Amino acid sequence: MKEVKEPRKPLAFYYIIVLVVILLFNEMARPYFDEAKIQQVDYGTFMTLIDEQKIAKVDIQEHQIVFTQKDSNQRYKTGIMDDPGLAERLHNSGAEFSQDIKEDTNPIVGFFMAWILPLLIFFAIGQYFSKKFMERAGGNSMMFGMGGNQAKVYVPSSEGIHFKDVAGEDEAKENLSEIVDYLHNPQKYSAIGAAMPKGVLLVGPPGTGKTMLAKAVAGEADVPFFSIAGSEFVEMFVGMGASKVRDLFKQAKEKAPCIVFIDEIDAIGQKRSGAVMGNDEREQTLNQLLTEMDGFEGNNGVIILAATNRPDSLDPALLRPGRFDRRVPVELPDLEGREAILRVHAKKVKLAEGVNFHTIARMAAGASGAELANIINEGALRAVRDGRSLVTQSDLEESVEVVIAGYQKKNAILSDKEKHTVAYHEIGHALVAALQSNSAPVQKITIIPRTSGALGYTMQVEEKDKYILTKEELENKIATFTAGRAAEEVKFGQVSTGAANDIEQATKLARAMITRYGMSPDFDMVAMETVNNRYLGGDTTLACSAATQQQIDKQVVDLVHAQHEKAKKLLEEHIDKLDELAAFLYEKETITGEEFMHILKPEDEQKAEGEAVAADTQTETAKTEPASAPEDTNTIDTKA
Ligand code: ADP
Numbered sequence: 001m002k003e004v005k006e007p008r009k010p011l012a013f014y015y016i017i018v019l020v021v022i023l024l025f026n027e028m029a030r031p032y033f034d035e036a037k038i039q040q041v042d043y044g045t046f047m048t049l050i051d052e053q054k055i056a057k058v059d060i061q062e063h064q065i066v067f068t069q070k071d072s073n074q075r076y077k078t079g080i081m082d083d084p085g086l087a088e089r090l091h092n093s094g095a096e097f098s099q100d101i102k103e104d105t106n107p108i109v110g111f112f113m114a115w116i117l118p119l120l121i122f123f124a125i126g127q128y129f130s131k132k133f134m135e136r137a138g139g140n141s142m143m144f145g146m147g148g149n150q151a152k153v154y155v156p157s158s159e160g161i162h163f164k165d166v167a168g169e170d171e172a173k174e175n176l177s178e179i180v181d182y183l184h185n186p187q188k189y190s191a192i193g194a195a196m197p198k199g200v201l202l203v204g205p206p207g208t209g210k211t212m213l214a215k216a217v218a219g220e221a222d223v224p225f226f227s228i229a230g231s232e233f234v235e236m237f238v239g240m241g242a243s244k245v246r247d248l249f250k251q252a253k254e255k256a257p258c259i260v261f262i263d264e265i266d267a268i269g270q271k272r273s274g275a276v277m278g279n280d281e282r283e284q285t286l287n288q289l290l291t292e293m294d295g296f297e298g299n300n301g302v303i304i305l306a307a308t309n310r311p312d313s314l315d316p317a318l319l320r321p322g323r324f325d326r327r328v329p330v331e332l333p334d335l336e337g338r339e340a341i342l343r344v345h346a347k348k349v350k351l352a353e354g355v356n357f358h359t360i361a362r363m364a365a366g367a368s369g370a371e372l373a374n375i376i377n378e379g380a381l382r383a384v385r386d387g388r389s390l391v392t393q394s395d396l397e398e399s400v401e402v403v404i405a406g407y408q409k410k411n412a413i414l415s416d417k418e419k420h421t422v423a424y425h426e427i428g429h430a431l432v433a434a435l436q437s438n439s440a441p442v443q444k445i446t447i448i449p450r451t452s453g454a455l456g457y458t459m460q461v462e463e464k465d466k467y468i469l470t471k472e473e474l475e476n477k478i479a480t481f482t483a484g485r486a487a488e489e490v491k492f493g494q495v496s497t498g499a500a501n502d503i504e505q506a507t508k509l510a511r512a513m514i515t516r517y518g519m520s521p522d523f524d525m526v527a528m529e530t531v532n533n534r535y536l537g538g539d540t541t542l543a544c545s546a547a548t549q550q551q552i553d554k555q556v557v558d559l560v561h562a563q564h565e566k567a568k569k570l571l572e573e574h575i576d577k578l579d580e581l582a583a584f585l586y587e588k589e590t591i592t593g594e595e596f597m598h599i600l601k602p603e604d605e606q607k608a609e610g611e612a613v614a615a616d617t618q619t620e621t622a623k624t625e626p627a628s629a630p631e632d633t634n635t636i637d638t639k640a
Contacts, residue, residue, distance in 0.1 A: 064078065
């Protein structure tokens with residue numbers, strides 16, 4: 001939104017104030033300048049000059065006598081003496097003299113100084129600050145009247161975003177298309193007595209297309225779209241945010257039917273704390289929002305869409321029916337969704353023949369829409385860097401890795417021994433993953449250092465999205481995490497710092513199994529931890545006694561330990577394959593899943609077992625948190 005300049009008039013006003021101040025200063029300062037020009041003489045000289053009748057004019061002031069000589073404009077001054085005969089002598093000398101009737105300044109000037117000037121200064125300061133605030137509050141008071149808020153009016157146009165631009169998210173689109181239908185045809189709804197929800201809350205992790213969906217609703221319905229971020233309501237002074245809310249609703253009603261989109265509504269919609277020293281401004285803003293939402297009639301054509309990734313933190317009053325009474329989850333895309341999003345964004349770049357989006361989508365498990373858009377763009381940038389005019393499959397694959405692990409470090413020099421260690425470490429992960437039949441196939445193993453600090457990594461790619469994992473699969477994952485370290489132990493008989501990241505991952509998973517998934521031997525189906533902020537990293541809070549905490553810690557250790565031992569055992573049993581694969585990886589630095597499997601199992605063996613693996617991964621019934629994304633799987637972390 002362009003900032004609209006303040007009108008000129010106030011500027012002229014400031015010029016006038018400055019002028020008045022200068023004039024007044026001039027008036028006030030004049031006596032002091034005059035004073036500087038007066039020459040001081042002693043009283044004797046003054047008396048002599050009287051006697052010689054050379055004095056023209058005398059001004060007897062409170063503390064001094066100022067006089068001029070005849071035939072000269074020079075003024076002199078001298079101190080006051082106790083001289084009773086002075087008046088008579090002056091009279092006799094023919095000088096013109098008087099005692100100053102001291103009215104210290106001109107009465108008009110005095111009045112100005114005492115009353116008008118302070119008022120003007122206050123007024124000017126007030127104007128200045130109010131102007132500053134107006135600028136902060138959006139600066140386009142011309143467009144929106146007083147209180148200028150930052151809602152931007154998107155004029156609907158044919159280039160606007162439509163549902164077809166938002167890939168995946170079919171459930172969300174279906175949910176929202178009812179709103180579009182309503183905006184097209186409100187009579188259909190009012191005829192039967194149905195009221196549209198006033199507010200729809202889009203919840204989901206960052207970058208999943210919530211803003212896009214809101215814009216698409218406006219685009220489809222061909223109505224104006226106001227967009228404002230929750231944080232823009234939060235002001236320094238109590239009441240300003242509330243006035244912005246009022247203003248926003250006023251405009252929205254004028255423009256109805258229209259869509260108002262409040263992004264990151266948790267900035268104002270957080271639960272009111274009830275504490276004495278609450279955040280007054282935020283609470284007032286929220287109260288105003290609640291009142292406004294109550295205030296407008298259903299079916300008046302204003303639909304409020306809001307987005308948040310912290311739905312748990314919202315005030316219950318905001319979520320009650322009649323306000324945001326509909327909640328539309330906008331989740332991370334599944335495999336199909338990812339593929340569709342990649343296709344949508346790939347339309348913007350020139351692609352080479354034969355790009356397989358399915359593979360890219362599989363590699364980018366857990367990526368949000370925004371990340372996928374970024375992957376396509378990174379791929380295009382890479383093509384430009386290499387001086388090509390088309391984006392190839394390998395550009396996109398590399399850019400998935402860039403997004404996961406950072407750029408390749410071209411000049412990181414590993415010593416020979418380090419490179420060996422890394423090769424064994426990575427093959428350890430891949431081998432244990434492959435040997436446990438339920439683990440996902442390995443896509444790629446590399447020991448080229450990355451800017452993220454990883455010295456190498458093993459990329460595991462699931463055939464399908466997994467929504468549910470069995471206890472055994474989780475245990476196998478832990479075993480895979482520990483396998484890097486296990487390989488180092490089995491081969492070199494010593495351990496290194498390279499496993500820090502693996503240790504973190506394994507612990508996290510083991511802990512979740514014990515405290516949240518009910519997979520501990522003792523706790524049955526009791527939740528020992530609760531997850532906060534599901535969409536923002538999902539940190540947890542313990543909900544058990546200190547004694548239980550001890551038990552939890554012990555069980556986590558036992559679980560990881562058992563899997564670590566399992567991994568070691570597997571590797572010891574297959575030490576010849578470990579050596580062979582590590583040597584191959586050391587030589588080639590990057591190997592593919594096929595090359596890996598080729599060495600691991602001669603082809604005839606592979607066929608027989610391949611089918612059994614595929615069948616195993618399909619036991620999906622209900623949805624839980626998907627297991628950690630492959631990028632988390634196996635990186636060696638040097639920063640440890
Ligand atoms: P959010 O509001 O959920 O944080 P945005 O709607 O701002 O996310 O999305 C950010 C960017 O990610 C969009 O501009 C778009 O390029 C891309 N994006 C996200 N989700 C999708 C999707 N489902 N389809 C196409 N592009 C998407």
